[in-house]
Amino acid sequence: MYLVSARDMLVKAKAGHYAVGQFNINNLEWTKAILLTAEELKSPVILGVSEGAGKYMGGYNAVVGMVNGLLKDLKISVPVALHLDHGSFEGCYKCLEAGFSSIMFDGSHYPIDENVAKTTELVASAHKMGVSIEAEVGSIGGEEDGVVGMGECADPDECKRIADLGVDFLAAGIGNIHGVYPENWQGLSFDTLDAIQKKTGILPLVLHGGTGIPADMIKKAIDLGVSKINVNTECQLSFAAATREYFEAGKDKSGKGFDPRKVLAPGFEAIKATVKEKMELFGSVGKAE
Secondary structure: OOOOOOHHHHHHHHHHOOOEEEEEOOOHHHHHHHHHHHHHHOOOEEEEEEHHHHHHOOOHHHHHHHHHHHHHHOOOOOOEEEEEEEEOHHHHHHHHHHOOOEEEEOOOOOOHHHHHHHHHHHHHHHHHOOOEEEEEEOOOEEEEOOEEEOOOEOOHHHHHHHHOOOOOEEEEOEOOEEOOOOOOOOOOOHHHHHHHHHHHOOOOEEEOOOOOOOHHHHHHHHHOOEEEEEEOHHHHHHHHHHHHHHHHOOHHHOOOOOOHHHHHHHHHHHHHHHHHHHHHHHOOOOOOO
């Protein structure tokens, strides 16, 4: 199995009223857990890599080598895209060179004209290589790799302007944030989402910050055209909780409990459980068959 562009899987998701999960990867355990769950549930999947996580794993070539090796050795048959998450202009080019099958250019912090110019150039470069591209309008709130935003709502006209450049899917701020949602969070702005959907038509829309959004809101967002939902924090929290439990139970002191394969096993299973729960909620189970 080879990496594929995320375009076709998201066009199908939009038409079928379900969403494909983007699950961010941080190491081998993360990647293996997500791929095995996708295979087991026959769900298409997108592996997200932030620039910080790419650096942590040794670089983009190392990430591509690891993912391609796992696809082959684990005999993964479902569609898998390897996607740069919140990429800088330079980061997008590095990932194209390394062999990513999908990229996101986050030009939301540039003035709209500069965002348009840079996105236009990257659309041409990505499409020439058969790689899908996501763009962002209106900064997504919260913190991701040190980037902090407040959960703004995108301007539907600006969304249309970026959509018309030929991007394959669009992330638009609708009050969503990265990380854990505060207690005073106002919820998603479905009016904004509806207005964006009306302007952008069949273009698949992306919901960042999928952790902690209530299930009914997720389902409504999918009905209104969201075809890709990003999950990262939730996997990190479940991994951390399972790992903490292992140490607090003193399992590392028993037998060869200090072996990293044993230490990381509960966290690995916790990620699988979280990914399964999300794929069921998003409606992507069985859609790879």
